Amino acid sequence: MAAVLVDGLTKRFGDFTAVDAISFEIKEGEIFGLLGPNGAGKTTAISMLSTLLEPTSGRALLNGIDIQNDQDGVRKAIGIVFQDQSLDEELTAWENMDFHGRLYRIPKVIREARIGEMLRLVELEDRQDSLVKTFSGGMRRRLEIARGLLHEPSVLFLDEPTLGLDPQTRNHLWEYIRNLNRRKGITIILTTHYMDEADRLCNRVAIIDRGRIVAMDTPANLKNRVGEDVVSITSPDADRIAGGITAPWILGAEQYDGQVIIRLQSAEDHLLELLRIIGGEGYTIRSISIRKPTLEDAFLHYTGREMRQEEAGAVDRMRMMMPRRN
Template sequence: MHDGYAIETERLTRKFGEIVAVNSVSLRIKYGEIFGLLGPNGAGKTTLTHILCTILPPTSGTAKVVGHDVCKEPDEVRSSIGIVFQEPSLDSNLTGWENLDFHGRMYGMSSEERKARIEEVLSLVGLTNRANSLVKTYSGGMKRRLEIARGLMHRPKILFLDEPTLGLDAQTRRVVWEQIEKLNQTEKITIVLTTHYIEEADYLCDRVGIIDMGRIVALDTPQALKDKLEGDVVYLKVDNLKKFLQIFQRSGLVKGVKVTSDSLQLQVSNGSKTIPKIIETVRRKGGQVHEVSLKRPSLEDVFINFTGKAIREEGPDAASRFRMPGHWRR
């Protein structure tokens, strides 16, 4: 039984000049959970992770990882965490075994410790039969799994995964998800992952923090976040969005309405029964329906509800724009 939280932050902020990359973030992440930071590129996910991993100092606020202050006790934090960065950081001219052995040496593990642990982590990620192959012969998914294994070598209490399936095909992504779930269960390890894949956060995470413009705008379990929308969502493409936004705001047909991109997002209790009435209202008011669709609430809808926009590529995070390094030294 652990006391306190795996991670605690209080009004954590990081600025790059006039750019506020992380904006007054207060978090409590429990031991043993898979916690996801969901948001588009540029939202502040990587910058926040870099602060928690002691790569970047905060501009203001505080953060504790496994009870250690990231500014006052960086060595203690680093010895307690494992990291898998967005960018590949394996030595392609070494074998899988040699990459893991080198990492173990960096952490002062004895020869016997390294041998036993390498066998364990390779088995965990399903790479035992490729241990002696050069990494340059690995597929993209195998490289990601080896990086996860490397992050586990020194038995960290927390594993940070920054966009762990970025660039992988759908089938390989699913394999990596299964490996992450297995690690969480068998190693009893806290996992913090960043992602802009809605399905990834929904499938993997015990709790999700939706991050936008450096702020956590919503935080709960995936199901609880979806339940907050209270009903079905109807997407309606019509002429003159502003006009029909005002019409439906005054209408008793819907529980909520907002403009998202080129559509109206309507919250309704029963979509299948309400859509014919919505279409009739548009026609009666002199409009034309170009497209209508019905969805049960998803994390995508939750994100749109809290941010007013869909998740999309928005350029690199502030840390990347300022060319922050993708590694640190212990």
């Protein structure tokens, strides 16, 4: 049985469709990523899966439990780390964990044993009596993950878990998440707009754009579908280069913000010929680089635009319509 089964899940706010008939399955123990820009529908999707929002249509099962027919059952089976911090800064790390355990009615002896285990897991046992307001951003995220695991959920939601953290802290947190998945075998659903995060953590990734899943596969397969090599050319003639360049070994050429992204086979074998073609047309080249495809290339390939924030008006309207968490 799949840990998560989603079929045609949709959420509308008035005439705005935030999530548009998404469908996927997640295996037990898998780290599954929802990759997309701000406003793409990632948080709305996990808000429905975690019973914080009622779907407009469609259905979803978590460990066979229907998210609409048995919301209490779903909530017992999941843990969630919100994008926005939800810790009480005036309580200690232990007190935050203890309060969470009491809400889930975990008996005292079991609760205290689990709190100690979880704090050791995220290497915060030496700060268990410190007020959360003295913690760094990375320490707070680790504590939130530990708290989300206290009641032993089978599915853990991580909504933009490293948002706003410095690169070193992000890398450390990635290690915690990987170790958690290996040691506990827990199913993790991760939302992110960081390409490297999805690439390094996720077994599979669903690229979500404007509420729709436009591609879904392993990070390696998504990158391989783009083509073997990517040549990026910065030029004032980018539009004309992208629209006019042709050769049997060129798989595609697209223009984004003054850059031509050319997908081709064996770039090292064809680079000189490519430059001769462009130079022969009298086009100006300001810079050129060669690299292997990335998840950002995959996103561009499937959505036709850069990984950037959605139109502000649509995002703001969706936020106004979503219920606030107290």
